[in-house]
Amino acid sequence: xxxxxxxxxxxxxxYCHADESTFQQADQLYKSQQYDSARVLFxxxxxxxxxxxxxxxxxxxxxYRLSDPVTAVYxxxxxxxxxxxxxxxxxxxxxxxxxxxxxxxxxxxGISGWVFSIVNDNHPNKWxxxxxxxxxxxxxxxILSRFLSAKKSRIAFIAGSVxxxxxxxxxxxxxxxxxxxxxxxxxxxxxxxTEIKSAPSENSSTVFILSxxxxxxxxxxxxxxLEVNIGDANVGWIQREQILEI
Amino acid sequence: xxxxxxxxxxxxxxxxxxxxxxQFAARVSRNSLGVDENFQLEIATNTDGKVTLPDLSSFRIIxxxxxxxxxxxxxxxxQRIQVNTYSWTYWLMPVKEGEFTxxxxxxxxxxxxYTTDPIKIKVGKAKDPSFYQDNSRQxxxxxxxxxxxxxxxxxxxxxxxxxxxxxxxxxxxxxxxxNQTGCWMQIIDPGQKGWPSYTEKSEGMDYQVTIFKKxxxxxxxxxTLKLKPYKMKILGQDRFFTKQFDLNSNSASLEVLPLPQxxxxxxxxxxxxxxxxxxxxxxELKTNDGIDLTVKxxxxxxxxxxxxxxxxxxxxxETYDPEIKEKLSYSESGTNGSKEFRYLLxxxxxxxxxxxxxxxxxxxxxxxxxxxLESDAFPITVLKGENEDQPSMVQSSxxxxxxxxxxxxxxxxNDSFQPDHLFFGSKLFYFLLLxxxxxxMLVIFIGRKSSxxxxxxxxxxxxxxxxxxxQQLESARKALDKxxxxxxxxxxxxxxxxxxxxxxxxxxxGMTKENIRSVMEKKGAGAIEIEAFLRVIxxxxxxxxxxxxxxxxxxxxxxxxxxxxxxxSQLK
Numbered sequence: 001x002x003x004x005x006x007x008x009x010x011x012x013x014x015y016c017h018a019d020e021s022t023f024q025q026a027d028q029l030y031k032s033q034q035y036d037s038a039r040v041l042f043x044x045x046x047x048x049x050x051x052x053x054x055x056x057x058x059x060x061x062x063x064y065r066l067s068d069p070v071t072a073v074y075x076x077x078x079x080x081x082x083x084x085x086x087x088x089x090x091x092x093x094x095x096x097x098x099x100x101x102x103x104x105x106x107x108x109x110g111i112s113g114w115v116f117s118i119v120n121d122n123h124p125n126k127w128x129x130x131x132x133x134x135x136x137x138x139x140x141x142x143i144l145s146r147f148l149s150a151k152k153s154r155i156a157f158i159a160g161s162v163x164x165x166x167x168x169x170x171x172x173x174x175x176x177x178x179x180x181x182x183x184x185x186x187x188x189x190x191x192x193x194t195e196i197k198s199a200p201s202e203n204s205s206t207v208f209i210l211s212x213x214x215x216x217x218x219x220x221x222x223x224x225x226l227e228v229n230i231g232d233a234n235v236g237w238i239q240r241e242q243i244l245e246i
Numbered sequence: 247x248x249x250x251x252x253x254x255x256x257x258x259x260x261x262x263x264x265x266x267x268x269q270f271a272a273r274v275s276r277n278s279l280g281v282d283e284n285f286q287l288e289i290a291t292n293t294d295g296k297v298t299l300p301d302l303s304s305f306r307i308i309x310x311x312x313x314x315x316x317x318x319x320x321x322x323x324x325q326r327i328q329v330n331t332y333s334w335t336y337w338l339m340p341v342k343e344g345e346f347t348x349x350x351x352x353x354x355x356x357x358x359x360y361t362t363d364p365i366k367i368k369v370g371k372a373k374d375p376s377f378y379q380d381n382s383r384q385x386x387x388x389x390x391x392x393x394x395x396x397x398x399x400x401x402x403x404x405x406x407x408x409x410x411x412x413x414x415x416x417x418x419x420x421x422x423x424x425n426q427t428g429c430w431m432q433i434i435d436p437g438q439k440g441w442p443s444y445t446e447k448s449e450g451m452d453y454q455v456t457i458f459k460k461x462x463x464x465x466x467x468x469x470t471l472k473l474k475p476y477k478m479k480i481l482g483q484d485r486f487f488t489k490q491f492d493l494n495s496n497s498a499s500l501e502v503l504p505l506p507q508x509x510x511x512x513x514x515x516x517x518x519x520x521x522x523x524x525x526x527x528x529x530e531l532k533t534n535d536g537i538d539l540t541v542k543x544x545x546x547x548x549x550x551x552x553x554x555x556x557x558x559x560x561x562x563x564e565t566y567d568p569e570i571k572e573k574l575s576y577s578e579s580g581t582n583g584s585k586e587f588r589y590l591l592x593x594x595x596x597x598x599x600x601x602x603x604x605x606x607x608x609x610x611x612x613x614x615x616x617x618x619l620e621s622d623a624f625p626i627t628v629l630k631g632e633n634e635d636q637p638s639m640v641q642s643s644x645x646x647x648x649x650x651x652x653x654x655x656x657x658x659x660n661d662s663f664q665p666d667h668l669f670f671g672s673k674l675f676y677f678l679l680l681x682x683x684x685x686x687m688l689v690i691f692i693g694r695k696s697s698x699x700x701x702x703x704x705x706x707x708x709x710x711x712x713x714x715x716x717q718q719l720e721s722a723r724k725a726l727d728k729x730x731x732x733x734x735x736x737x738x739x740x741x742x743x744x745x746x747x748x749x750x751x752x753x754x755x756g757m758t759k760e761n762i763r764s765v766m767e768k769k770g771a772g773a774i775e776i777e778a779f780l781r782v783i784x785x786x787x788x789x790x791x792x793x794x795x796x797x798x799x800x801x802x803x804x805x806x807x808x809x810x811x812x813x814x815s816q817l818k
Binding site: 020023024027054057058060061064072088091092095096124125127128129131132135136137138139140142143146174175177178182 | 651652653654655656657658669670671675678679681682683685686689690693
């Protein structure tokens, strides 16, 4: 068991170790204000569908410097999904968002907002990491309870059961965050004065109009269309190409 | 004037007295005069007839006609004579040089018509040369003047308010200056002597120009700047009369050019020529102590638009609005002097900081380009003060938050922000998640397996019971061969005892014969074998106590061997 915990630590430390030298190189370019070259290099680090909060953050800054606030916010939003409590990211999103016309609040509110904030209070890897540790601890205790004397065995059994419940309960937020990261359940409107349609077809009527940079929740999708809402009752369909899916 | 009139009238008197006839005459105070002079025309009669005054169109009437009557009573030869004299007086001025005739005046009295003689007036050159100019022009006007008509935003313009007159005397009774908008204005102090007055030709005429005041003006936005006219009430006196003039000045407009493109970052509207000095009063201090940063801007320019010096400070150093000292003088060349900004900086945490360099940019309208002045950077050392751990005196709401740019992404080595995969959903995650349950299941499986082999061990023990017993008997036989009887019986006892213990999984030492018998019966041993077994055990026990020497050892050995063989087949 000790070996497993050690293994876990070693793995998480060296986990997805993005090429550090590439990052430093891109960072140098960024600092010498060659934002476009820095952007290309940072983007190369994301090949193979890698997720990295720090690279997303850096890309957001690159796009902001390249006067593309929409893509900048898109990357910030991607980064904040991985690192929900980063104050710098929050500040940058708020700062860049000031440039956008629409002031809709897509963030969840009420009880779901509260749950969401608890879920997002921790890094996704923290939820899944603690879940794994707790579950392993639980089974270790259950194994031990078989070999110990009656009194100690009972203590180990209770401890193991509690740890098992806690561990499994941690899998729920971990899964929730994982699905929100992988499922592209939000998006940033790419183009200004984008018409949101009542149905997924060009000919349907326009329900409302969004300007660039607006964050929307994606509720349904097909090949070309996405059903979106902006946090309230306003629901409509938008063409997939008009949105950057976070 | 009056005295002249009386003399004139007195001169008429004798004739009246003599003739008692109608008197009607016109006379002038002078026949020959300069064009700039005036004269008096008086028409007098001793009748009260109807007088038609002469045509005076070739002169300018500057006064009159003043009608007056004069009555005198005299006694002559006891007769009372009353003489009434009526007169009309004009003050006239020639219009131009030459010879003019004042036409006859007519008097109709008692049906008869009387006329005066025409009077010739010779108008010569003016005594005062300025009189040649057109008299009809305005005698006084006020004007608003600027020294230039096209300036850059923030460039100074001198505005003069002048009174231009050719009156003999003029005094300002009242004035009204409008509030000019779109600019900043400051009166220029003319000094003790005041502004000198001078003569200026305007449309061919000389005017005395008095500067009422001068102001320096700085337009504060580009476009066309309209200067509104001002008003004055002037009491003026020309050659003869005092008159009040209500005057309005002209308005003026200025073309204000916007500052060119390419403003430096530290530019905040300063236009002119400047120098900058920056200094700090100490380089080492404790936290929460103050340090003065003094920035002095001197030169010529629109100081009034420089209200702060912007610079960035490390976040742990707080600052407040600066204390500003101005030493400015306003002249026609603009605003000269200096403006000093003293900023109080308070470091809140210990450490080494660098303040500045402080940059100040201005636009030089002569060279038409921007210049940036840069000070040295000031390194300071902040030592830990006594009160460092106390909360900052400044409430966070008072701190000006300048949210001008995005925040920089953290460095790669920042631990909390390592680039990462999602752990959840990865192979490692599933592996580790399943490790616990798998290990648990493994333990249960192995546990079950090991409890099975115990039974095997037991059955093995039973199987090997006779083998062990025979081995034991072998060592007993060796002892017998050596003639060691006591060891022989001990080994024999062990062989039987061990056999039964292993075979029946019970410990029989210490058991009574009856117990052994019943156990063996249960396991299916025959009665003869049981008796034989018990007999050998008894024999061994007796022999151990030295009471069975006579017994043949070798016989007992063989008997035991066959007994174990038989029990092996009987016991289950």
